[in-house]
Amino acid sequence: MNKLLENLKLQLLILKLRLRVLLLKEKLTIPNLPKPKAIVVHYDSGGWGFGRVNEYHRTKWEFKSSLGFYAGYHYYIESDGRLYQAREDNEEGAHCTQSGRPGYWNKNSVGVCLQNKPGQSITSEQEKALTLLLGRLRRTYRIPKTEIYGHYQIKSTACPGESIKKFLKEYKN
Numbered sequence: 026m027n028k029l030l031e032n033l034k035l036q037l038l039i040l041k042l043r044l045r046v047l048l049l050k051e052k053l054t055i056p057n058l059p060k061p062k063a064i065v066v067h068y069d070s071g072g073w074g075f076g077r078v079n080e081y082h083r084t085k086w087e088f089k090s091s092l093g094f095y096a097g098y099h100y101y102i103e104s105d106g107r108l109y110q111a112r113e114d115n116e117e118g119a120h121c122t123q124s125g126r127p128g129y130w131n132k133n134s135v136g137v138c139l140q141n142k143p144g145q146s147i148t149s150e151q152e153k154a155l156t157l158l159l160g161r162l163r164r165t166y167r168i169p170k171t172e173i174y175g176h177y178q179i180k181s182t183a184c185p186g187e188s189i190k191k192f193l194k195e196y197k198n
Contacts, residue, residue, distance in 0.1 A: 054090050056113035063134040063172040064162055065121050066155075066193060067098065068141035068185040075101045075109045078138065086119055097131075098138040100158060106150030108158065114166070123179050130179060135162055139189060146188040159196065170197045 083095035096111035097119030120136030
């Protein structure tokens with residue numbers, strides 16, 4: 026009985042690996058991760074908008090999400106407050122790297138990006154949309170405020186810009 030169980034486990038592992046290879050060949054990601062533990066907030070640094078960011082990520086990585094988008098962020102908020110979901114919450118993102126912990130943030134956090142650029146202020150519509158989104162994600166996954174980060178807290182970068190940093194500090198207090 027033990028031998029049969031071990032054999033079944035091994036066959037299941039082989040099937041999982043074959044599926045992963047197939048998905049990598051097709052450059053698809055699937056929602057298969059445990060619930061997110063954190064939220065990382067970004068800005069696109071060019072004020073581009075979702076369509077242009079999605080196209081840029083398509084040409085850069087070519088990994089399509091289960092929702093049909095290429096953007097590495099799970100959510101994107103345009104200047105007018107419009108919210109796009111590019112990836113399922115439990116789908117691996119492509120929004121954050123950190124030396125010493127490869128893949129950790131993309132597999133354990135939800136990436137949220139705002140249409141914004143250096144020196145530009147976050148709009149009131151973005152503030153409303155971000156507040157609602159953060160609240161929903163926190164409630165759904167029981168993410169404490171201490172696990173909401175600006176990208177700069179993980180990697181040396183100016184992202185997500187001063188006005189979004191200020192918003193996050195106020196939100197967390």
